[in-house]
Amino acid sequence: MVGAMRLIARRLADGIGMAILGKEFMKAIKRASCVALSIGATLAAGSAHAVGDAPGGPRVNQLNFQDPVTAVARDLWGLHNLMLIICTLIFIGVFGVMLYSIIAHRKSKGYKPANFHESTTVEIVWTVVPFLIVVMMALPATKAVIAMKDTTNADLTIKVTGYQWKWGYDYVKGPGEGIRLISTLSTPRAQVDGREPKTDTYLQEVDHPLVVPVNRKIRILTTAADVIHSWYVPAFGVKQDAFPGVVRDTWFKAEKIGVYRGFCTELCGKEHAFMPVVVNVVSDADYAKWVDATMKTNVAVVEDPKRDFSAAELQARGEKVYIANCAVCHQANGKGVGPFPALDGSKVVNGPAVDQIKLVLHGKGQMPSWQRALNDIDIAAVITYQRNAWGNHTGETVQPRDVTAVRAGQPLQAAAPARPAQQQTNATPLAARTKTAA
Numbered sequence: 084m085v086g087a088m089r090l091i092a093r094r095l096a097d098g099i100g101m102a103i104l105g106k107e108f109m110k111a112i113k114r115a116s117c118v119a120l121s122i123g124a125t126l127a128a129g130s131a132h133a134v135g136d137a138p139g140g141p142r143v144n145q146l147n148f149q150d151p152v153t154a155v156a157r158d159l160w161g162l163h164n165l166m167l168i169i170c171t172l173i174f175i176g177v178f179g180v181m182l183y184s185i186i187a188h189r190k191s192k193g194y195k196p197a198n199f200h201e202s203t204t205v206e207i208v209w210t211v212v213p214f215l216i217v218v219m220m221a222l223p224a225t226k227a228v229i230a231m232k233d234t235t236n237a238d239l240t241i242k243v244t245g246y247q248w249k250w251g252y253d254y255v256k257g258p259g260e261g262i263r264l265i266s267t268l269s270t271p272r273a274q275v276d277g278r279e280p281k282t283d284t285y286l287q288e289v290d291h292p293l294v295v296p297v298n299r300k301i302r303i304l305t306t307a308a309d310v311i312h313s314w315y316v317p318a319f320g321v322k323q324d325a326f327p328g329v330v331r332d333t334w335f336k337a338e339k340i341g342v343y344r345g346f347c348t349e350l351c352g353k354e355h356a357f358m359p360v361v362v363n364v365v366s367d368a369d370y371a372k373w374v375d376a377t378m379k380t381n382v383a384v385v386e387d388p389k390r391d392f393s394a395a396e397l398q399a400r401g402e403k404v405y406i407a408n409c410a411v412c413h414q415a416n417g418k419g420v421g422p423f424p425a426l427d428g429s430k431v432v433n434g435p436a437v438d439q440i441k442l443v444l445h446g447k448g449q450m451p452s453w454q455r456a457l458n459d460i461d462i463a464a465v466i467t468y469q470r471n472a473w474g475n476h477t478g479e480t481v482q483p484r485d486v487t488a489v490r491a492g493q494p495l496q497a498a499a500p501a502r503p504a505q506q507q508t509n510a511t512p513l514a515a516r517t518k519t520a521a
Contacts, residue, residue: 140287140344141317149317152339152364156320158227166220173216231320234334237302239295245305245312245325245347247451248354249408252293255304259374264291265456267407268357272415287344290407292361296370300336308455310352316345316360324349337364353449354411392460394467394480401468404461408453409469417473422449427473436481439466440489459486 136142141149151157188194239257243250246265254262269290273279295301305314305325315322319335337343345360365373392400406415412423419425426432431439443462446452453462463481470477488494 136283151318151320152337152341152343153319153321153335154338155227155231155335156318158223158230159320162224162227165223169216169220231333234302234332236300237334238299240302240304241293241295242304242306242330243293243314243323243325244455245307245309245314245351245358246456247309247352248347248358248411249456250289250293250314250358250360251308251456252291256302258296258370259377262374262377264293266291266293266361268359268411269407272406272410284344286357287346287359287361289359289361292342292363294363294365294370294373295337296367297337297340297364299367300334302332302334304330304332306330309451311349312347312351312358313349314345314360315348316343316362318343319345319362322348337362340364340366357411391482391484392463392480394471397464397467397480397482398471400461401464401466402472404457404465405468405472408457409465417469417475426469427475429475432469432475433477436466436470436477436479436485437489439470440481440486444486444490454490459483459490462486 148156148160148163151160237257239259240255242253242255244253245251249268250266252262252264252266254260266289268286269288270284270286271279274281274285303314303321303323305323306329307325307327309327311327312325313322314325316335319337321333321335323331323333325331341364343362343364345362347355347358347360349355351358409426413419413426414423417425417427431442440462442450443457443466444452444454457465460483463483463486466481466486467479469475470479470481
């Protein structure tokens with residue numbers, strides 16, 4: 084009843100308004116009201132979803148490029164502004180003359196169009212002038228491109244490898260030579276699931292950022308292990324595609340200490356949006372300290388495969404590897420989602436461990452190969468974790484030497500003889516179980 088009365092009142096008001104102001108005027112008022120409501124809703128939504136400036140990334144309401152911190156980025160900034168000014172002037176000139184001609188010489192004023200067939204002068208002008216404009220735009224652009232491709236005399240050379248969906252950094256020449264990092268998204272799972280508030284670096288933080296010294300020329304070699312990726316840091320003016328089996332190079336020289344963020348800009352699969360680039364530019368002294376600390380860590384990691392790990396050590400490390408690399412597809416609870424199968428109760432996980440090692444190493448279908456992205460310790464740890472997590476209770480450990488044997492195509496009995504059971508758990512070493520089964 085109330086709704087019917089409101090409808091009658093609205094119709095009556097519309098009828099009175101049309102009678103007094105006219106039908107077209109009332110339509111104009113309604114259109115204006117709709118526009119005002121749309122603008123108000125947009126502003127309200129913007130306020131409700133307000134975010135802060137991204138540290139090392141774009142600022143809120145920033146319309147132009149990120150602030151440049153390299154000479155190349157400044158050149159690109161200048162070229163962008165130059166092209167924008169030229170195009171704006173051309174737009175104003177062309178459309179200004181066109182609009183003036185349409186309005187000032189319209190038919191209602193009695194003007195009749197001129198009837199002519201050609202004008203050599205006009206044709207020369209509209210050929211020469213655009214040519215000069217293109218040359219004026221091409222000269223600084225060519226200079227910038229040549230500078231971008233000059234990778235000689237680099238102080239540090241780093242190979243950047245794109246994986247699904249992470250970045251690998253190998254320091255191949257210069258201070259820190261021999262260091263290898265795998266940079267993976269480190270946003271807490273609680274933020275992704277909505278159980279914690281999102282920070283300004285949501286989906287933009289990694290566990291191992293690329294670290295480089297300030298005011299040093301850094302040569303970047305890009306390649307990929309699976310599909311095409313693209314390494315992009317806007318503040319550096321660097322964007323380089325990474326192709327499997329192909330090595331390309333570019334460079335940058337950061338002039339300001341700080342953290343700078345980018346991302347993969349080539350569609351590379353399901354988690355394309357979740358492989359950010361984070362570069363930490365530090366002073367020479369801090370870089371030397373970082374190299375020293377990282378070298379010591381790497382030495383310890385190199386020695387790890389020589390010993391057997393306890394089940395507790397493997398499962399603790401495996402859980403971290405799983406959360407960083409596997410949970411995004413198979414879920415933190417191992418239940419899987421969509422085309423990504425569940426690991427909890429999986430026949431593969433609860434079956435022969437050799438088959439699971441081969442699957443992790445070589446991949447299958449949508450499952451990528453991990454033989455280059457993860458070392459033998461991490462693969463052994465994550466497989467051990469999966470085989471003894473959730474509802475899986477194989478009571479079995481996989482040691483790094485088992486993974487090494489499968490890589491080399493060797494039988495596990497020969498590569499890893501039976502080992503005593505671990506004190507921390509009832510898990511049985513894989514090689515011992517394999518020999519018993521044989």
